Amino acid sequence: MATSSSFVAHIGARYAGALFDLCMERGVVDAVAADLDTIAALIAESADLAAFLKSPLHKRDEQGRAMQALMFRAGVGPFATNFVQLLARNGRLFALPAALSAFKDLLAKSRGEVTAKAVSAEPLSFEQSEQLKSELSRLVGKTVTIDAKVDQSLLGGLIVRVGSRQIDGSLKTKLDRLAVAMKGNA
CATH class of the missing domain: 1.10.520.20 (N-terminal domain of the delta subunit of the F1F0-ATP synthase)
Incomplete structure (x- = not known):
């Protein structure tokens, strides 16, 4: 196995x-x-x-x-x-x-599309998904399809990966960065 x-x-x-x-x-x-x-x-x-x-x-x-x-x-x-x-x-x-x-x-790939993997704390609404597709299509210059997943541990926000690019706007990551910054100032 x-x-x-x-x-x-x-x-x-x-x-x-x-x-x-x-x-x-x-x-x-x-x-x-x-x-x-x-x-x-x-x-x-x-x-x-x-x-x-x-x-x-x-x-x-x-x-x-x-x-x-x-x-x-x-x-x-x-x-x-x-x-x-x-x-x-x-x-x-x-x-x-x-x-x-x-x-x-x-x-x-055969259709000239790019798949973006989106992970959010809550399911994306139709409007949110369409807006994300539109913005990502504008950024990468190709038609984008969304492969959406839910991960409640993110607390809020969104992580999007398109090819080798990743955009992490999750609340969990922001809180982790804040904790690291606060430890550095102590």
């Missing part, structure tokens, strides 16, 4: 690249992308599913049957279902979240 996140990311990227190439060849990129978004939402909504993907306790055929049933119930199409089945058969289901992320990155 994989323990290194870079190892898992590498495996996910390889599988995602193969799927992306196949989808481009067959002209089904948008349909498969929508199905993969559905799968990502299922994983995000269920801690049990996320744990199941990582668990070495289940045999590959058990994982395959369970995921087949879940894909059917969620209305996921054949390309994405076969992709998940391939990961299960090869004992690589733990890399599914990384593969979903890598596919999304490949899709954005």
Whole structure:
């Protein structure tokens, strides 16, 4: 079982690249992308599913049957279902979240888009998300999509990463900097 996140990311990227190439060849990129978004939402909504993907306790055929049933119930199409089945058969289901992320990155790159990862203390409203997209698009000169996550430990504010640039406007970071500054003056 994989323990290194870079190892898992590498495996996910390889599988995602193969799927992306196949989808481009067959002209089904948008349909498969929508199905993969559905799968990502299922994983995000269920801690049990996320744990199941990582668990070495289940045999590959058990994982395959369970995921087949879940894909059917969620209305996921054949390309994405076969992709998940391939990961299960090869004992690589733990890399599914990384593969979903890598596919999304490949899709954005092919469209000339940049994905910004935004972490906030509370979920962003539609208006906040649109304003953030607009400002970031102006800054980077490309269409920006937002991959939003919530981390309540930030207390307030926002951390945004676009490529190698990071903007940290979180309250937690500001308080940490203030504490360091106050220790320096003591």
